[in-house]
């Protein structure tokens with residue numbers, strides 16, 4: 001391990017420890033943050049870079065299996081590896097504070113409220129049961145819950161299942177990611193999905209492989225149309 005990555009690991013560990021001991025400090029810059037329900041200070045929050053309209057759909061259309069799957073797609077911020085998105089996303093997944101995801105879900109709902117007015121029901125991208133038991137919660141389900149509160153639409157995690165345990169996508173290249181999630185999802189209640197306009201919610205859009213295979217499972221049971229919302233778009 002290089003000195004640089006070693007010090008960055010130490011830095012991350014330090015931040016994680018700070019978060020455990022003193023929630024209320026910004027995970028990126030360490031400043032005191034008045035909001036205990038949110039891990040970034042106002043300054044770092046304002047520095048997150050917004051994703052332009054249309055960009056997530058363009059990303060999805062680079063992937064053959066995503067072609068035609070989504071009517072529209074929205075992502076809030078670029079997931080830059082050096083900015084505040086990374087500690088925010090890490091806290092969302094590993095800090096055991098689903099309240100962060102709920103708060104961010106409300107923000108997603110408010111930001112994209114007009115674009116999502118025709119949504120009928122909301123489905124988070126599920127974790128496999130094994131990963132769910134390890135982590136204790138699905139961050140995408142809490143994002144979905146926050147969006148559902150704002151839109152006044154039902155959130156139905158049970159309508160999509162991850163039936164194949166998949167490796168973490170973090171260290172896989174593009175082709176390995178595609179193979180990893182192929183046929184990983186099943187929609188077990190076709191009659192509750194058929195003909196509806198569904199909002200699929202995930203924390204991060206990277207290659208789009210996960211969203212595409214989740215979408216294919218919903219199209220197999222004749223979903224009416226699909227829109228995707230993610231918190232981050234990988235750079």
Ligand SMILES: [Zn+2]
Pocket residue numbers: 026027028029030031040041042043044045
């Ligand atoms: Zn900060």
